[in-house]
Amino acid sequence: MRLNIDHRTVFQYDEPPSYGLLQLRTTPQTSAAQRVISWATAFEGGQEQVRFLDHHGNLVQLIEVLPDTTRISIDVKGEVETLSEDGVYGHHRDAMPTWFYRRQSALTEPTQDIRAAGEALIFSAENTISDLHALSQLIRDRVAYVPGETDISTTAGEAWSAGTGVCQDHTHIFLSIVREKGLPARYVSGYLLMDDRADQDASHAWAEVCIDGLGWVGFDVSNGISPDARYVRIAQGADYMDAAPTTGLTLGAGQENLSVSIQVQQ
Secondary structure (H helix, E strand, C coil): CEEEEEEEEEEEECCCCCEEEEEECCCCCCECCEEEEEEEEEEECEEEEEEEECCCCCEEEEEEECCCCCEEEEEEEEEEEECCCCCEEECCCCCCCHHHHHCCCCCCCCCHHHHHHHHCCCCCHHHHHHHHHHHHHHHHHHCEECCCCCCCCCCHHHHHHHCEECHHHHHHHHHHHHHHCCCCEEEEEEEECCCCCCEECCCEEEEEEEECCCEEEEEECCCCECCCCCEEEEEEECCHHHHCCEEEEEECCCCEEEEEEEEEEC
């Protein structure tokens, strides 16, 4: 399947920042699951300083905010051919060792309630994938998908207690429990072709678990499936902060307003 992606991010500031540096993780890479046909990033109000692969294997662009700028727009456009439909990303080939993804992060640290939910589940070597899909169902039953009630700083424990969240929160809870079970699990950000619309206001998130004999296998907790040809991988890490499309620092800018618009079409 060939997917066209158009992703615009706009930062608006009350005052021109005295200093600003943004990190972008918005560029996919060719892998066994996908082939990048074309990809380009354009900027207004900022310029690229350097690009590199981080310790998780993500392509990162550092963008300097230009002087006297009160508006920065970042336009990402490209075409990707997706090659995998079975949710299996493949064996581990990255510099970061798999044991790192057994460790909890600040956003996945389990609370007593999350630990209790995980302890009630039995994972077996013969039925690991089925057990992980059952965990996804448990999370969806417990935490309703409700946009706008959590944000990028919401932890797995907070979303679990609130009973509401979005794909980011579902993924953090899933990672928290899977890591408590001793399996390496990581956060993945990317794009999803929706069945009912092209316009979206955020990128998507899902989890991958490293399973003996298979390697990394994806689980989209919010939709109750493993990623198929409708998914484009962008970045991976321990949690959202490692794979966020845009992070950074601005000084002296006053109030910052962010708007995001995304189109994913076949």
